[in-house]
Amino acid sequence: MARRAKLILQAAAVLVVVLLVVLLGWKVTQQEEGRGLSDALERGERPHPPTVVFETLDGDQEIRLSDYRGKAVVLNFWASWCEPCKDEAPMLEETWQRFRDDGLIVLGIDAQDFRTDARRFVERYGLTYPIAFDGNGASLGRFGNTGFPETWFLGRDGRLVGEHIVGPFDREQLEENVRAALDTPVR
C-alpha cells in the first residue's frame, strides 16, 4: 500500500513539473510570436497578425481583425496619457475620412488606460473610427509592442504589410503605408 502511494505521489510530482514546463513553453512562444512579427516584416515577409479578440470601448461588442478581411487596416495602439498619441489622433481621423471609401479601416486600440479617459480623448479629438479597449494591455505582448504609440498595417488579405512603426509617425509615413495596405490583393 505504501509503495503504491509513493508511486502515485511520484507520478503527481512529475505531472506538475511537466505542466509547469508546458506553461513556460507556451508563455515563451507567445512572446516570441510578437517579437517575430516585426523581424518578418523587415525581411519583406507578410506574416499573419496574432488572433486577438478585442472589445469595443463601450464593452458591448467584440472586434476581431478577421472581421475586416477585404479591407486595409491601420492598427494604432494608443493611450490617453501618451503625449505623441495626441498628435497622431487628428492625422488618423483625417486619413480614415480620406480613404474609408477606398476600403480603409482605422482601428485604434486603447490599452493600459481608464475607459473614462479614453472616452474623453475620443471626444476631444473627434475620433469617429472604431476604437477597441484593452485595459490591461494583454494584446501588446502578442504583437511584440514595447510602448506607445505603435502602428501596424494589414493588407486586404488580412496579413501584415509595410512597416511596424514604433513611436510617432509622420504624415508621409502614414500615407505611404496606407497605400501599400490598400494596394494588396484580397487573396
Added chain:
Amino acid sequence: MRRLLVLTVFALAVVGAGCGGEDDETPTLAELEKRYICPTCQTTLELSNAPVAERMRAFIRERIAAGDSRSEIDEALVADFGEEVLAAPPKEGFNLLAWVLPLLGGALAVGALAFALVRWSRTRPEPEAPAPASANGGPPLDPELERKVDEELTRFDT
C-alpha cells in the same frame, strides 16, 4: 498524527487571520499602492513611475477623497484593468485556489516530512549491546583471536 493535524489547522488559522487585517472602509494611498499592479511595469504601484501608474494614483486619491471603500476601488480598477491589476488574487471562486493550494502544499510537505521522520526513527537498528569486559578488566578479545588462544593453550597443556 493527531498532533500534526492540530498544528496544521492552527497554522492555517494564523495565516488566515493575518490576511484579513486591513480596514476596508478607510483605505490609505500607501496601503493601496501595494495592492495594485501597474500594467506597464508589472510591479506594484508604489514602485512604478510609469504615466499610467501616476494616473492610477490620482484616480485612487480621488476615490479615497470621495469616501470610497477599498472594495469599491478594487471594483472600479478591475472593471478597466482586469483582475491582473490586483497584486493578490481575490479570495473567492477559482482564485481561492491560489490561497489554499500553497497552504495545503505546505501542510502536506510538513506532514510527509513528519511521517518520514517517524518511520525512519522506528526502523533504525537498535545499537548492539556492548560486549562483556574480559576477566582482567581489559577490552574484550576478538572471538577469532580468543579461539586461537584457547587452541594454543590446550596444545600447551597436553
